[in-house]
Amino acid sequence: MIAISVSVPYPPSPLHEPTIDEGVLRPTHVEIDLSRITGNYRSIQDHVGDAKVMAVLKANAYGHGLVPVAKTLEAAGAHMIGLAYLEEGIRLRRAGVSVPILILGGILGRQIPSYLAYDLTLTASSVDKLLAIDDAAAQAGVRAKVHLKIDTGMERIGVHWYSATPLLEASLTCKNVDVQGIFSHFANADALDLTHARMQLERFLAVTQFYADRGLKTPMRHIANSGALLQMPEARLDLVRPGILLFGVHPSPDVRRSIRVWPALSWKSRVVYFKVVQPGHPVGYGGTWTSDKLTRLVTVPVGYGDGYMRAMSGQAQVMIHGKRYPVVGRVCMDQVVVDIGWDSAHNGDEVVLLGGESEPICAEEMANWANTISYEVLTNINTRVPRVYV
Ligand SMILES: *Cc1c(COP(=O)(O)O)cnc(C)c1O
Numbered sequence: 129m130i131a132i133s134v135s136v137p138y139p140p141s142p143l144h145e146p147t148i149d150e151g152v153l154r155p156t157h158v159e160i161d162l163s164r165i166t167g168n169y170r171s172i173q174d175h176v177g178d179a180k181v182m183a184v185l186k187a188n189a190y191g192h193g194l195v196p197v198a199k200t201l202e203a204a205g206a207h208m209i210g211l212a213y214l215e216e217g218i219r220l221r222r223a224g225v226s227v228p229i230l231i232l233g234g235i236l237g238r239q240i241p242s243y244l245a246y247d248l249t250l251t252a253s254s255v256d257k258l259l260a261i262d263d264a265a266a267q268a269g270v271r272a273k274v275h276l277k278i279d280t281g282m283e284r285i286g287v288h289w290y291s292a293t294p295l296l297e298a299s300l301t302c303k304n305v306d307v308q309g310i311f312s313h314f315a316n317a318d319a320l321d322l323t324h325a326r327m328q329l330e331r332f333l334a335v336t337q338f339y340a341d342r343g344l345k346t347p348m349r350h351i352a353n354s355g356a357l358l359q360m361p362e363a364r365l366d367l368v369r370p371g372i373l374l375f376g377v378h379p380s381p382d383v384r385r386s387i388r389v390w391p392a393l394s395w396k397s398r399v400v401y402f403k404v405v406q407p408g409h410p411v412g413y414g415g416t417w418t419s420d421k422l423t424r425l426v427t428v429p430v431g432y433g434d435g436y437m438r439a440m441s442g443q444a445q446v447m448i449h450g451k452r453y454p455v456v457g458r459v460c461m462d463q464v465v466v467d468i469g470w471d472s473a474h475n476g477d478e479v480v481l482l483g484g485e486s487e488p489i490c491a492e493e494m495a496n497w498a499n500t501i502s503y504e505v506l507t508n509i510n511t512r513v514p515r516v517y518v
Pocket of ligand 1: 184186232313352353354355369370371372373379
């Protein structure tokens, strides 16, 4: 594998710190295989047939690096990009990404002019917000692109399915707004039991019937996240919104694995210290682990300050020379200690934290160590860790 670039920090540092020569960095880094993301995108597009694909790339593309991933998926033919926040959209526009971008989150009135200036599609989640968008568009002398958000049982943002009509009606009278889509979001599409998700889909379809009932063209309807993509073919509608599946990771342990995808990210470091420890000598903060025999320990320069979660203390494993070893004692801010038994490892030897070829450590497994979900594992790997694209 050849490293072709190291990404800039995200968000860009307001201090404009000078970049540090790669040669002096500690060896901890994340490697992202962009061709795998393209492959996963193609598997998903093949699976959904005529439905379009919105690549959901919030939170720094689930830790994979927003700009390189967005450019890769734009080139692969993704119809749209979905993000959480306005600033993520601005960053992509400034980087030259021109595919339509929907900001999925709630908006504040003062932000609307920036949405319009950067040609970002807005989520209208109430009548008030829609009217504010219409006004701002009139003032700016542009047409606003909008998707209407319907809450069908998540209780986060959007008008309730049982009182959605005023929003849809208001959107018909707005002079400066193009309603290009209408959407909702599942609370339980990755679960074994799809009862609630099916009910949400029914509610959504009942709301969108508004258009056919009036002989109007229905805007693009979308509701399917990765869980629904995998388990509910009937929820594909006009467009699907995969996030985590693009990165080759499944949304939950229960979900049906109906599409073949490959993890795109691996997290690696190297041994920086070797020692032999006596039995009965506690290791690390709190002295939570003690060997009962003479053993060899190596220290690896990664810690919870990078997103290698402290909650994994006593659970995590790493791979050295293709073999798994336990992380012992507490995970520190910048270092962990690994028990290699009576095997050998030298300063500079590679340590795989996540990913790897044989017996890979997957995000789902790491999530289990920290008692969390794979989403948090990926988005927690923070900007102190350089991203290298291969
Ligand atoms: C995050 C998100 C998605 C993607 O979810 P995955 O489970 O990662 O596929 C889709 N839609 C909305 C509104 C989201 O917030």
